[in-house]
Amino acid sequence: MDTLDAFAASIPPLDGNAMDAARQRQNRLTKPPGSLGRLEEIAVAVAGMTGVARPSLARAAVVVAAADHGVAARGVSAYPREVTRQMVANFLAGGAAISALARNAGARVIVADFGVAGEGIAHPDLVDARQGEGTADFLDGPAMSVEIALAAIAAGAAIVERERVAGLDVICTGEMGIGNTTSAAALTAAFTGAPPEVVTGHGTGVEGAAFAHKVRVVEMGLARHVESGLAPIEVLARLGGFEIAGLAGVILAAAANRVPVVLDGYITTAAALAAVAIAPGAREYLIASHRSVEPGHRTALTALGLDPLLDFRLRLGEGSGAALALPLLRAATAVHNEMATFEEAGVSET
Numbered sequence: 001m002d003t004l005d006a007f008a009a010s011i012p013p014l015d016g017n018a019m020d021a022a023r024q025r026q027n028r029l030t031k032p033p034g035s036l037g038r039l040e041e042i043a044v045a046v047a048g049m050t051g052v053a054r055p056s057l058a059r060a061a062v063v064v065a066a067a068d069h070g071v072a073a074r075g076v077s078a079y080p081r082e083v084t085r086q087m088v089a090n091f092l093a094g095g096a097a098i099s100a101l102a103r104n105a106g107a108r109v110i111v112a113d114f115g116v117a118g119e120g121i122a123h124p125d126l127v128d129a130r131q132g133e134g135t136a137d138f139l140d141g142p143a144m145s146v147e148i149a150l151a152a153i154a155a156g157a158a159i160v161e162r163e164r165v166a167g168l169d170v171i172c173t174g175e176m177g178i179g180n181t182t183s184a185a186a187l188t189a190a191f192t193g194a195p196p197e198v199v200t201g202h203g204t205g206v207e208g209a210a211f212a213h214k215v216r217v218v219e220m221g222l223a224r225h226v227e228s229g230l231a232p233i234e235v236l237a238r239l240g241g242f243e244i245a246g247l248a249g250v251i252l253a254a255a256a257n258r259v260p261v262v263l264d265g266y267i268t269t270a271a272a273l274a275a276v277a278i279a280p281g282a283r284e285y286l287i288a289s290h291r292s293v294e295p296g297h298r299t300a301l302t303a304l305g306l307d308p309l310l311d312f313r314l315r316l317g318e319g320s321g322a323a324l325a326l327p328l329l330r331a332a333t334a335v336h337n338e339m340a341t342f343e344e345a346g347v348s349e350t
Contacts, residue, residue, distance in 0.1 A: 003150060004233060004278050007157075010256040011281035014048030021053035028341040038309070042287075042329060043336035049260045049285050050169075054337045057260070057330050059167040060107035062319040063159055063250050064091055064098060064174040065243035067115035068134030070143065071221070072179030076214045078204040081134070081178045085116050088176065092123050097316055098174055101323035107172060109319075112159060114152055115242035129155035131242045138186070138221045142238040149237035149245045156249025160257065170260045172289075172326060173250060173268040174319020175243050178204070181294060182214060184270035186221045186239040188296045191232075191273040192303045196222060199296030201266070201315075232277035240274065247271035252278065255285040262322040262329070265292040265314060269300040276304060289325035290314055 022044045027033050034040065046055045066088050072081045090096045091111045094103075102109045112127035113120065117134045131152050135143040144152075160171065181203035188199045196218040206214055225238040236245055248271045254261045255275075263269050263286055276283045288306035291297060293315045301308060309325045342349050 003154065007252040007256060008279035008281065011252070011279055012258065013281065014284050015051040016048070018051050018053045019044050019048040022047035022336065025053065025336065025341070028343070029339045030342055030345050030347050031339070036335060039332040039335055042332035046260055046329070046333060050258050055169075055333055056337070057170045057326070057333050059169040060105065060172065060326055061110055061163050061168055062098060062102050062107050062172040062174050062323055063110045063112060063247070064176060064319055065112050065114050065156070065246045065250070066176040067242035068117040069177055069179030069183055069241050070135050070137035071139065071182050071217065073137055074139065074217050075210065076182045076203070076206065076217055077178045078206055079178050081117055084176055084178050085118060085121070088113065088116055088121060088126070091176070092125055096318060097320050098318035098323060101320055105323045105326040107323060107326060110159060110163065112246065114155065114246045127159060129159070129246055131155070135241055138183070138225065138239055139217065142225065143183070143240055144237050144242065144245070146233055146237045149233055149240065152242050152245035153249035153252065156246035157253035160250055160253035160259065164257060164259070168259055170262060170326070170329065171250065171254050172262040172264065172319050172322035173247050173271070174264050174322060175247060175267045175317055177241055177243050180241050180243065180267050182217060183239060183241045183244060184267045185218045185296050187235065187244070187270045187273060188300050189218065189222055190226050190235050190239060191277055192299055194296070194299045199299050201294035201296055203294070232274060235277070236274045244271045244274065248275040248278065251275040251282055251286070255279070255282040259285070260287055261285050262287045262289050262325060263306070264289055264319045264322040265317050266294040266297040266300065267317060269297055269304070272304060273300055287325070287329065290321035292321070
């Protein structure tokens with residue numbers, strides 16, 4: 001637990017001086033104050049996160065964390081768990097949606113194996129963060145031990161540290177794991193108190209009786225594992241996934257290093273719930289890219305106090321929504337940094 005205490009202690013508050021300077025600049029740019037709406041808000045927020053009054057988001061990375069879930073054996077997904085491994089190969093080959101979207105956004109993709117079922121995947125571009133061959137079925141017992149959850153968090157944090165050496169201004173979160181919307185629903189219900197039927201969605205496309213069964217699986221997981229007095233790391237270990245714990249580590253390490261974090265959909269936001277429960281200061285470094293069609297995503301975003309930038313009815317994951325939002329975030333900083341002030345442009349204010 002010492003590692004978690006260190007994270008909580010190392011996350012700085014937003015830089016008020018940088019935010020004040022950014023607001024003053026916004027008020028001097030050649031436009032009516034507030035006329036660029038959320039673009040102005042984003043620029044000021046990013047200034048506070050980075051501690052720089054005129055910040056840049058040029059160097060971006062998308063972390064796609066992959067792992068399998070034991071609960072997938074309960075029939076909660078329309079796809080077999082072999083798809084996780086197959087999609088990791090697709091990511092590495094550059095053929096997935098996130099591959100195209102990241103190229104379009106000028107962001108590098110980091111694919112990390114946190115626990116894909118089967119033998120480890122040999123590939124020079126794959127980050128080995130394996131914690132096992134998928135989690136245990138949380139209806140049989142905890143999905144993982146607290147020790148493994150801590151190791152996954154540390155592995156996610158290590159990715160951020162490596163990317164900082166390469167140059168990192170902003171990090172986007174993504175994931176892949178058959179069964180992980182079930183874990184996300186269980187975690188969201190546990191951290192927010194929302195009923196399972198409210199936070200459980202159709203995921204890969206389960207309908208009818210299969211969907212009712214998925215809700216029941218979440219209910220049984222909560223009944224088995226959630227009790228008063230549990231530490232956040234215990235909730236994460238009992239109901240989460242290796243990739244969800246890894247993404248919590250990404251969020252915590254990014255916040256500790258003043259790197260803005262762009263959340264994707266439901267699973268990455270469930271990871272954010274865990275990270276913020278562990279270290280509340282991490283909340284200030286989160287940017288919600290979009291609102292997923294998964295109903296629990298709205299609950300998770302509300303609990304975090306986040307207002308998403310987009311609503312494109314996405315439910316893919318992978319970091320797709322985060323990559324779509326990245327150009328908007330860069331547009332906000334470009335206007336903030338490159339637009340002339342009234343004095344510079346010689347424009348009269350009255």
